[in-house]
Amino acid sequence: MPRKNFDLIVFDWDGTLMDSTATIVACIQAAAKDLGLPVPDDKQAAYVIGLALPDAMQAVIPGLEPKHYPHMVERYRYHYLTKDKGLTLFDGVREMLSDLAQEGYFLAVATGKSRVGLNRALDAANLLSVFDATRCADETFSKPHPAMLQELTRELGQDMRRTLMIGDTTHDLQMAVNAGASGVGVHYGAHSGPELEALNPLFIASSVPELHTWLRENA
Incomplete structure (x- = not known):
């Protein structure tokens, strides 16, 4: 060619x-749930895929106190690292x-x-x-x-x-x-x-x- x-x-x-889309969505939702924050629906969570992780967390749950976002990132990474080996x-x-x-x-x-x-x-x-x-x-x-x-x-x-x-x-x-x-x-x-x-x-x-x-x- x-x-x-x-x-x-x-x-x-x-x-x-x-x-990996479904896995990323589930991990974003799990991170929010861990912290007692509003849990985004599938469409909201999928929309921020592709952004840098800190930017994605701010976009998916806007308006939080800034202190919450690093915790969201940490919890997301925790959940993702338990699942990423199964991705294909x-x-x-x-x-x-x-x-x-x-x-x-x-x-x-x-x-x-x-x-x-x-x-x-x-x-x-x-x-x-x-x-x-x-x-x-x-x-x-x-x-x-x-x-x-x-x-x-x-x-x-x-x-x-x-x-x-x-x-x-x-x-x-x-x-x-x-x-x-x-x-x-x-x-x-x-x-x-x-x-x-x-x-x-x-x-x-x-x-x-x-x-x-x-x-x-x-x-």
Whole structure:
């Protein structure tokens, strides 16, 4: 598949490559319950996935005294670390990444996870050697700020106009817009198709195999 439009393909992690949305939602809800705070519903909790963890906690339960948010983060991490070993990649992810790497694309990850969290996930999935660069929310500005994409393109010597961001949330697609990159959405993760469509992505995939097919034909 000769490259038509892009040289660098950047993936979000949770809800795009890793089937973790339901687990993250449950952990956010459990953290709020532990602290006797209002428990967000599934949609509210899913909406903040992709943001840096402190930002996500402030967004999901706004208006609390600032002292509560670090405790929310701590309780979330406690619950997540009891569950993350059971998480798996979406079907077709490994084959898609292998195909793209063999075709010579630069591959990267831009995620709301911490560096420690992403490295754990990459190691567990045996994908540490697949990506040319990665950027995490505790290393720079949180999505939808364009910094992650700006830093990745600089690190890899790539042109933003030939960079594609793929993610399951409006935060991912808005980051692409803010950076001047192209965006593709997937609606099997945290945000719905209509929410993603509002940001005019090039395509919205309903599964990893559908995303893989689109990339073969268009990337």
